[in-house]
Amino acid sequence: MQSLTGWTQTTPSPYELRTGCEVILLGAGVASVGASLALDDNLTPLDAATIPTLNRRAINGFDRPATYQFSKTAGRLSTLVLAGTAVAAGAVGISPNARQDWKTVGTMYVETILLANGVERSVEKLVTRNRPFVYYPNAPLSEKLTTDARRSFFSSHATNAFASAVFAGEVFRHYYPNSRLKPVVWIGTLGLATATSVLRYEAGKHYPTDLMAGAAFGSLVGWGIPKLHEVKNRHSALKQLDIQPWSTGQATGLYARWTLK
Template structure:
């Protein structure tokens, strides 16, 4: 007589438990992907984005149209300029002129933009949400530069270097020489700096790098403003106004896109899938205390 032995014996209850475990793990794993995506601190709404991008593009168009209405100063008008007519707070700017400082201000502005891009592409949460971050930043820059350019063309304030005999005449005879108020470099750099700091702190609320990001981005923005002053391009009031306006836009656009209806648990609960190459699982973190 031949006796057959079962190779594996699995009781119905054991099989059911294992099946339930596998199914539960499968559901939790995929649900965690959805939860992680929903944890994004920002959201896009088609109608709103079309509106704000439209407003930004329109403001850029207005600024370009107004720019062509600015008549350059003539040599006789330049010859009659008197720095004593400038208010005492701004007057010292008329003694400054430096092409090197002007070029460096472009470098620091681009450095701020590069920092924002590096954080967006170099950190996983922001990279996964790069479409949202990119659209918000485009809206920020369109609004900041469009409004700033329009105000410049309307006010037609003469730049400080036009009063300086060291500056070349051909620079003084351009349309740009009459567009001092307010500083576009300051507006763009502070808008970028505040945007970067705000977005980073929302994606990484518990990161110890938040002060580093804020100091780095605001430091570059401040350097940009100082260099514009040393270049003879702007008065202090131009730079202060530009910095204040840029700060408002850089803070306002992310604020406008914040997810408003996240529950307290949703803000404190972080559920994410993880893998080491051979094993998959989930990572769960619940912040009990927050500062």
């Protein structure tokens, strides 16, 4: 008998763990996090004399409206809504049919979060961009004087929100392929991720391009990790994935290439 989810317990699992795959993906995730920690964090914060001289007209027209935004309440809410996307991913992972594969789903989610955060934090340290609220006269000076005020690109909240949202949607649709709830899960999780991004904008924390980059990268990771674990795709997908470490002596990182066929 099928439930509302449209899945029976006798159906084979859509995902599986494979030693070679997990070594590569967990290794890439840990290495990217390690690279983000190893990168020099000697960024000089803005000083009180420089801040009044900053001109928002130097910001491109698409991003400039963000410099008129600032809200501590929106900032706090964005973190709460972000937590909601993680809860949604967890709920899918412990749902009746996914629960039997909790090790597989759990490993995939850990890989997703490690890789998404490792790469995002590495880029954040390599790219200096003042947050929008720096240009907002009424924002607290104390917040403008921190190094974090110069870490706008790209958005960690958007990255994590969309990584979790797409991961949840992908995993649900594979465990419940005939479910009438699939649109609900997709709309719900992507709605939470979008709300997170909008709140970061209203908080004055990010420009639209920061959020778009985070959403795109997070979505890619949230889709790609489950894709690599699909039973029917695991061999061909891994053959198309090439990940190698690199180092210049001053910086370290990972080179990844996925050949589409």
